[in-house]
Amino acid sequence: MLYSLTGNVSKETAIVDLVSNANRFHAFFLAGAGDDKFLQFTSIQFNAQEGYSPSVLSTADYLEASIGVPIVSKTFTDTLGDAMRNDIAFYPCEVNCAGTVFPFYVGKILTYAQLVNVEISDFRQLTDGRKVLRFPRYNTVAEKDFFIARDQDYPHLFAASEALVSLIQVKGLSIGCKPLPHQH
Template identity: 35%
Template sequence: MKLFGIESLVSNVGGLISLPDSRGRLSKFFIWNEIDGKFLNFTVPRGEAQADVIPRRLQTVDYLESDIGIPIFSQKARDRLLEVAPGEVEFYECVVVCKGKEYSFFLGKILKYQPLIDEQRSTFRLLAEGERLLDEAVYQDAKVTDFYMARDREFCERLVVSSQFVELCKQDGLEVGFSKP
């Protein structure tokens, strides 16, 4: 199975969505899988589109990138993923504010964590405290099991999609971009 990075097509210059996370709860839940998501019963996360994002384009894309690494999906993408990949992604409503207007999207919590990165072939930087920081990741396709989207088990910030996900997007006309992971 071939792996890909996932990108937003909302603008030519990236166009991230800023998700405030001062307490770290969003990243601890959506990326690091360290806490439960009960806090989402009491709040709807709000993101702010960067200045280069225009509302007309925001309404046509099916995937947005956040500044903290949480994937954001349109209703259309969410509905399709729930249909073809139940149990791989959980979705939580969020609001994206762009030029003062609010738009409904969904934060995606990827449920598949797999050993995706080949640590022997990847490169790392050593931090002053002795901790390794993944610099250039090399993925091990041979050990990957069947999935649409997954995060690496150890380097949880690394999110990839499969060729199966790419084909789904092409078939369904989902506005999602892809790159080498």
């Protein structure tokens, strides 16, 4: 089974928004284009939205972002970073919440897999005939072993494996794990 990672906040709409250059960020972190040299000259910054507070951020190990990337704590990277090095590269970022800046890490997912089951997912057909994924349904079994992977056809989507969920639980990290939908 595949999972989504969630922050442990009571408000489901709590997200952080990217402040930095969205085009370069998207190209590098989601599309896998280019290299990380541009990060030498800029910092990655996010703003915490409603639902996050400084007290929540000071203990959070995972933040949900409005753009499809994992944002994790130093505790997460210290605890699991080495085990996950083949699946994800971490880059420092800052999250501003009510005027207080918190250090976090944004992950560039390196592993791609067929996560979405296109046979049972819901699509909307555009007037030009193209189909757009509306409600993804996920494969129940991954085609290869990974801790975290991005979908090879829909790179804005990513999922955690049962192996990662188990590690999160064993290490006691403050991260929620919800099974992704896999049937109609």
